[in-house]
Amino acid sequence: MVKKVAHIAIAVPSVDEAARFYTEQLGLKLERKETVPHRKVTVGFIQVGDTKVELVQPDTPDAPVAGFLAVRGPGLHHICFEVDDVDAEFQRLKAAGVRIVDPEPQAGAGGTRAFFIHPKSTGGVLIELSQRV
Numbered sequence: 527m528v529k530k531v532a533h534i535a536i537a538v539p540s541v542d543e544a545a546r547f548y549t550e551q552l553g554l555k556l557e558r559k560e561t562v563p564h565r566k567v568t569v570g571f572i573q574v575g576d577t578k579v580e581l582v583q584p585d586t587p588d589a590p591v592a593g594f595l596a597v598r599g600p601g602l603h604h605i606c607f608e609v610d611d612v613d614a615e616f617q618r619l620k621a622a623g624v625r626i627v628d629p630e631p632q633a634g635a636g637g638t639r640a641f642f643i644h645p646k647s648t649g650g651v652l653i654e655l656s657q658r659v
């Protein structure tokens with residue numbers, strides 16, 4: 527079951543540079559930064575009420591998000607919904623023929639387990655489902 531929007535992720539060349547708009551112009555706070563080695567990114571989280579903006583910066587030229595930036599430029603990358611059982615959602619969606627990017631749920635930023643659903647199955651937006659662990 528989907529509980530809430532966990533975060534809205536934006537692909538950026540630099541977390542620190544992109545965060546300046548949110549901190550200096552909107553008065554929000556960059557709460558923390560974290561590297562996610564298996565996705566080759568550094569992410570920065572900005573709390574916005576009950577949800578977050580996640581700034582996603584590639585750490586290597588072969589990071590998937592580096593390809594996204596090269597083709598589309600900085601901008602909305604994915605929306606993440608928090609679920610109560612990520613493994614059950616994974617199995618259910620896979621059985622329903624939904625196109626899933628990851629072979630199985632992965633460890634994500636902020637102590638979560640998560641997987642991505644391909645935009646072809648969602649109407650054009652990359653969607654992440656994540657569970658807090």
Ligand code: CO
Binds near residue numbers: 533580604654
């Ligand atoms: Co995310």
